[in-house]
Amino acid sequence: MQLVAAILLVALIGLLCGLAIYIVYIRVPHKVPGLGKIDEINKLLPGMNCGACGYAGCFAFAQEVSRNPQLASQATCPMLLGNDEVIKQLEIALGVSIDTESMNKKAMLHCKGSSENLFDYSGVQSCKAASLLAGGFKRCPYACLGLGDCMRACKYDAISIDGDKGIAVIDYVKCTGCALCVRECPQNLINMVSGRSKVSYRCNYSEIRVIPGRERCNNGCTHCRKCFVACKYDAIIWNKEKAVPEFDSAKCTLCGECVAVCPTRTLEYFQPAISPYAV
Amino acid sequence: MGKWFKEFIKGLVLSNPIFVLALGLCPALAVTNSLDNALGMSAAVIFVLLCSNVLVALIRTWVASIVRIPVFIVIIATFVTMVSLTFEAYMPVLYESLGIYLPLIVVNCIILGRAEAFASRNRLSLSVADALGMGLGFTLAIVIIAVIRETLGSGSLSLFEHVLFSFPVLEQQPVSLFLLPAGAFLVIGLLLAAFRRVGLIKNE
Amino acid sequence: MRFSIIKRFYAIAFLTLVVIISASLLSLTYSLTAEQIKLRQHEQFLGYLGEMFPEMTGFEYNDELYYVYDDALLLGYAFTASKAGYSGDINIMVGLSDKETVKGVLIISQTETPGIGTRILDEPFIGQFAGMNVNDIRLRSEGGQADTITGATVSSKAVIEAISQAAKEKLAGING
Amino acid sequence: MSNILTIFIGMALINNFVLVKFLGLCPFFGVSKKLSNAASMGLAVTLVMFLASAVTWPITHYILAPLEAEFMSTVTYILVIATLVQIMELFIMRTNYGLYSAFGIYLALITTNCAVLGVTLVNARESFNFIESLASALGAGAGFALVLIIMSGIRERLDTSNLPKSMKGLPVAFLTAALLGLAFSGFSGMV
Structure with a gap:
């Protein structure tokens, strides 16, 4: 007899649970505002959820982009770059023109590699390994070690x-902005x-700045701000805390x-069209 | 027939629940300190996985989608409690050694994982294949782990009270690390790396 | 409108139905296996009691204390104790040859870490209690004579504390 | 008061659910790739544990115990947990879809998270009173979140180190868990 009572009470709990789910299912606003639009954008996106755009997936990217459309041109969606008609539809959906050129990111190396070797290194041929050994074999502890x-x-x-020169050279035409190399470099x-x-600003000054009395190669930025002063179109903004x-x-x-x-020729032309690699 | 067999094999090696999907680790680590426990646990898991996959596959068209997870989990819990009651009544030795891990088969991620990901979306026969494949895959994996852990951890390997083989040196000084939780993680990690090196499982 | 009501409450009805079926199925198996389990536990307990008092023919049980007889002669007493060890409960049976001296201690069930916690079953630890006065079974730090196993302190401390607590409660009856 | 604290510390560190009691490993290896996901997963699990203990305690003491239907406790507990998770899933899906897609299958797997059911079973076995069972749920949740966050911190660091190809990803996660397990077993003598 007691068992029957127990069964009924447990069934009552089941009923309450079902009711709870049902009420929440109804009460919580079914449609997140603008969800329709997010769905529409999400359909245009490749749906690979690769994360290259830095968001947790295509839907999350669509959610962000539907909130402020300018984001579309900053974030890179490598899959999207290829086909233009999808970008056109995206432009219509967002009501903003997407500048594919700036959307298409490129990797930039902040080093000209002119600091000389302190010792010749014959250890494991990888930058990570070499950088563990007292910051690498170059005079400047944050220079490019060129071990690939x-x-x-x-x-x-x-x-x-x-x-x-023993440093990495980035071919801007082939570079698709996938940012895989960014994580690999131990010297950032x-x-x-x-x-x-x-x-392009070819010195890893922001990293070195923290080391007092750091060694500079002759192409290292001396943070003299002449470029900032010289620019008539104020296209250069001086980043205070990084002093670059x-x-x-x-x-x-x-x-x-x-x-x-x-003075130290740290700045160079970057625009691939004008001079592919003017050293 | 081919499709059925393909599903079955998939569970065994290609998407082995422990090494590839990394599901169902809780019992796999806790119970593999002795071969008998491992076999007892895997028998129970196969039985529950089979019954739950069959029942879930049968009712998948009637269950309403918003309550499907509670319904599946209640079905699994019922089977598990029945198994643990019968074990307690008729196989007390095994019940003693499985301890808290028997009721925790309910939350063994493989069962609900397969019910949710597979059985609720495929035909009955395929669900049975998947259940058998996953169950045997689970058994294969935890038997290998149990053999390694028991031999290293206690110096001898015994199957239902008769000793298969024992290492005299190891018996005096067993590496009791392998009986600890940390040892279990170690064994699985190294085994997984070895399988990947051999190419049995593809790298990430 | 009617159809949507049924459809909407269908989910809840389905869940409740499943819960009812599962609960009744469980009660069925429970009632089937209930006496079997009780029988099993009783048998197991008798086995341990027999192991403790080989020449036992019968026993009486009142207020948590077992009086063990060899037909009329009172052989001794026994009581159970249990405490949570490292990863589960440890159930112990303590046999007394008379009101104070311990005849022996038996571990009925434990789920300690094999190889470490299970050392409480080995002779040196479990044997130390035989012949000891039951009130002395306390940690050395608390003035008792029982010592723990290095490396398995949690489990061995649990056993000693279980016995001393159970002894205080259950023996109050006879020496009180 | 001190009893509550010892239970909290006991659950969080000494018999930590993941590394000592082996519960809750499936989402542990799945979600701990990114720190942000790990933190939100830890929070979600702690919340579910707290609510589950709050709901299951009255059920045990007012329904199951008086009717000697303890054998039904697993079914009822898991039913309550599944409902709580389903409700939370609906909330997360509707408010912050990014997090929802980041969780993926692992949100549904909180239901099967052995740690959550483990907490309720431990509460029943230790027969804690209401406040104690809440403290133990919070302790267990805190322990789970702590280990999850430590683990994801390490795993993010490991992703950029150059390990042999076959070691990358899961195998190295297991080895890290082994070392963490050893470290946590150091706590065992404390209480």
Whole structure:
């Protein structure tokens, strides 16, 4: 008899649970505002959830983009870059024009590799291993060691090692902005810049700055701010805490003032169209 | 017939629940300190997995989608409690050694995982194949782990009270690390790396 | 409208139905196996009692204390104790040849870590209690004579504390 | 008061659910790839554990115990846990879809998370009172979240180190768990 009572009471619990789920299913706003739009955008996206755009998946990216459409041109969706008609539909859906060129990110190496070797290194041929050994065999502890970790990581073989200078060289045409190399470099030398940028800053100054009395190679930035002063179109913004110049590619007219005035020639032209790799 | 066999084989090696899907680890680590426990547990898991897959496959068209997980889990819990009651009544030795891990088969991720991911979406016969494949895959994996852990951990390997073989040196000084939880993680990690090296399972 | 009501409450009805079926199925198996389990436990307990008092013919049980007889002669007493060890309960049976001296201690069931916790079953630890006065079974740190096993302190401490607690409660009856 | 604290510490560190009692491993290896997911998963599991203990305690003491239907406790507990998880899943899906897609299958697998049912079973076995069972649920949840966060921190670091190909990913996660397990077994003598 008691068992029957127990069965009935447990059944009552089951009923309450079902009711709870049902009420929550009804009460919670079924339609998140703008969910329809998010669905629409999500259908356009490749749906690979690869995460290259830095979001937790295509739907999360669609959610963010539907909130502020300008994001579409900053985040890279490598799959999307290929087909233009999807980008057109996305532009209609978002009501904003997507600048595919700046959306198409490129990897930039912040080092010209002119600091000389302290000792010749014959250990494990990988930058990670070499950088563990007292920060690498170059005079500057944050210079590019040129042992090819990024080269091995790059799926589109856009990175090769320049023989005499011993640093990585990035072929901007092949580079698809997948950012796989960024994580591989132990010295954080590579970061992704917009495909539109015109001037490249070839020194890993922001990392070295923390080390007092650091050694500089003759191409290292002396943080003299001449480029900042010289730029007439104020396309250069001086990043205070990192004490490095940052370039606003929209305002830059490629007048070349900053590149000419830089005493240690740390600045270079980046625009692949003008000079593929002007050293 | 081919499709049925393909599902069966998939569970065994290709998507082995423990090494590939990394599901059902809780009992796999806790119970593999002796071969008898491992076999007892896998018998119970296969039985419950089979029954639950069959029942889930049968009712998959009637169950309403928002309550499907509670319904599946109640079915699994019923089977498990029945198994643990029968074990307690008729096989007390095994019941003693399985201890808390018998009721925890309910939360063994393989069973609900397969019920949710597979049985609720495929025909009955395929669900049976999947249940058998996954069950045997689970057994295969935890038997291998149990053999290694018991031999190293207690110096001898015994199957239902008669000793298969024992290492005199190891018996005096067994590596009791392998009987600890940490040892179990170690064994699974190294085994998985070895399988990947051999190419049995593809790298990440 | 009617159809949607049924459809909406269908989910709840289905869940409740499944719960009812499962609960009744369980009660069925429970009632079938209930006496079997009780029988099993009783048998198991008798076995242990027999092991403790080989020449036992019968026993009486009142207020948690077993009086063991060899037909009329009172052989001794026995009581059970249990405490949570490292990973599960440890059930112990303590046999007394008279009001105070311990005849022997038996571990009925334990789920300690094999190889480490299970060392409480080995002779040196379990044997130390035989012949000891039951009130002395306390940790050395608390003035008792029982010592723990190095490396398996949690399990051995649990056994000693279980016996001392059970002894205090259950023996109050006879020496009180 | 001190009893509550010892239960909390006991559940969080000494018999930590993941590394000592082996419960809750499936989502542990699945979600612990990214730190942000790990933190939100830890929080979600702690919340479910807390609510589950709060709901299952009255059920045990007012329904199952008086009617001697303890054998039904597993079914009822798991039913309550599944409902709680289903409700939480609906909430997360509707409010923050990014997190929802990041969890993927592992949100549904909280239901089968052995740790959650483990807490309710331990509460029943130790016959804690209401406050104690809440404290033990919070302790277990905190322990689970702590280990999950430590693990994901390490795993993110490991992703960028160059391990042999066959070691990357899961095998190295198991080895890290082994070392963590050894470290946590150091706590065992504390209480």
